[in-house]
Amino acid sequence: MKPGKVPEAPVDPYLPQSGNRGYRVSRYELDLGYRVNSNRLAGKATITAVTTEERPKFSLDLAQNLKVAKVTVNKSRNVKWSHQGDKLVLTPGGRIPAGGALVVTVQYSGTPRPIRSQWGEVGWEELTEGALVAGQPNGAPSWYPCDDHPSSKASYRIEITTDSPYYAIANGTLLRKQTRASQTTWVYEQFDPTPTYLATIQIGHYEHRRIGSGAVPIYAVHPPQLRPAFDVDFERQTAMMELFVDLFGPYPFPHYSVVVTADELEIPLEAQGLSIFGANHCTGRRPAERLVAHELAHQWFGNSLTLGQWRDIWLHEGFACYAEWLWSEHSGGESAQQLAEQAHRGLQRKPQDLVIADPGPALMFDDRIYKRGALTLHALRDHLGDEKFFTLLRTWAADHRHSTVASDQFTDLAGRFTDESLRTLWDTWLGEKALPPL
Numbered sequence: 001m002k003p004g005k006v007p008e009a010p011v012d013p014y015l016p017q018s019g020n021r022g023y024r025v026s027r028y029e030l031d032l033g034y035r036v037n038s039n040r041l042a043g044k045a046t047i048t049a050v051t052t053e054e055r056p057k058f059s060l061d062l063a064q065n066l067k068v069a070k071v072t073v074n075k076s077r078n079v080k081w082s083h084q085g086d087k088l089v090l091t092p093g094g095r096i097p098a099g100g101a102l103v104v105t106v107q108y109s110g111t112p113r114p115i116r117s118q119w120g121e122v123g124w125e126e127l128t129e130g131a132l133v134a135g136q137p138n139g140a141p142s143w144y145p146c147d148d149h150p151s152s153k154a155s156y157r158i159e160i161t162t163d164s165p166y167y168a169i170a171n172g173t174l175l176r177k178q179t180r181a182s183q184t185t186w187v188y189e190q191f192d193p194t195p196t197y198l199a200t201i202q203i204g205h206y207e208h209r210r211i212g213s214g215a216v217p218i219y220a221v222h223p224p225q226l227r228p229a230f231d232v233d234f235e236r237q238t239a240m241m242e243l244f245v246d247l248f249g250p251y252p253f254p255h256y257s258v259v260v261t262a263d264e265l266e267i268p269l270e271a272q273g274l275s276i277f278g279a280n281h282c283t284g285r286r287p288a289e290r291l292v293a294h295e296l297a298h299q300w301f302g303n304s305l306t307l308g309q310w311r312d313i314w315l316h317e318g319f320a321c322y323a324e325w326l327w328s329e330h331s332g333g334e335s336a337q338q339l340a341e342q343a344h345r346g347l348q349r350k351p352q353d354l355v356i357a358d359p360g361p362a363l364m365f366d367d368r369i370y371k372r373g374a375l376t377l378h379a380l381r382d383h384l385g386d387e388k389f390f391t392l393l394r395t396w397a398a399d400h401r402h403s404t405v406a407s408d409q410f411t412d413l414a415g416r417f418t419d420e421s422l423r424t425l426w427d428t429w430l431g432e433k434a435l436p437p438l
Contacts, residue, residue, distance in 0.1 A: 019149030130204035153193035200271035212238035229284035252304035297323030318373015
């Protein structure tokens with residue numbers, strides 16, 4: 001760094017190494033080839049963006065173990081580049097003014113592996129037979145170059161060529177499938193704006209079928225031998241979808257898919273338009289029904305409405321956790337009030353040392369964020385009454401569909417549904433470490 005030069009502030013202090021300044025991505029086109037047996041990935045990424053300022057250099061996030069072979073900027077090879085510290089830094093040969101087009105192509109290859117983080121290993125992961133991507137929060141650079149921050153949403157075209165016995169699924173709608181010799185190419189288009197961490201590829205010995213006959217198409221993707229158990233464990237998804245459409249507003253994507261891997265997974269995870277579960281979540285005894293509801297709810301809260309800063313993670317997890325309680329209440333299980341009382345008692349027995357409006361990076365996936373976020377919504381529901389509360393949720397989802405959100409936007413919107421001040425509710429539930437009375 002030159003003397004006197006001030007380093008750029010991170011895009012998000014929770015993940016100071018992720019995200020980049022100087023441009024906004026509008027589209028990713030990924031042409032990928034993957035060999036399952038050798039875990040070998042070769043890719044060409046075309047990234048379309050607009051510059052937000054004139055600068056000599058631009059950077060992308062890309063894991064160091066993926067080796068870059070060729071880079072162009074606006075179709076020109078007159079570009080210098082370096083790849084260090086999981087940053088691909090580009091110096092175009094010519095001036096690009098603010099508001100100018102920035103089209104970057106990167107050819108790369110390597111053996112993809114998860115990125116180690118304080119939240120565990122995230123990103124591209126080998127399965128016993130196949131692969132999965134679990135990108136939250138900073139795993140996207142493990143398989144493609146990107147501007148890795150949730151506020152950076154873009155459309156995607158993902159083309160993946162892999163060994164023919166395997167089924168490959170990615171975000172969006174399957175446009176084309178073509179088999180040549182021992183390889184099959186799958187082409188998916190995701191038109192809706194998608195954060196980098198919610199882009200995914202899932203590869204395995206899967207069957208693909210539509211389930212149910214609801215207004216929103218729902219698909220099952222799983223090993224054939226898990227079909228009987230899947231039909232028990234996930235049979236109520238259509239009813240869940242109908243409930244959440246009623247409570248939250250229209251489903252924000254063309255369809256919804258659930259992938260169950262042949263391997264066990266510690267926790268299920270969401271991606272844009274689909275969710276991924278492990279074989280341990282599919283036993284024929286409904287061991288994970290609350291998680292089925294949780295991951296579906298993320299399609300509204302987390303995927304369509306995505307936080308702009310990771311400190312607002314309660315807007316994802318608190319809402320999805322409360323959706324679990326709403327499903328239980330609707331389906332003849334325990335009421336939201338009963339579940340709130342249980343969660344409150346559980347939180348009373350745990351340390352009260354975090355502020356859920358800004359928990360810090362080490363604690364942003366702590367279970368207390370989930371439970372206390374849900375309790376915050378339950379307290380708000382109690383204050384507003386059901387009619388106003390659910391109108392608020394539908395308005396929130398509609399006003400910010402496919403966009404980036406922050407806590408103060410939600411609290412400001414909630415204030416329009418009551419003549420009384422909600423400041424005490426927000427201060428005690430979101431802003432203080434001590435757990436308020438239920």
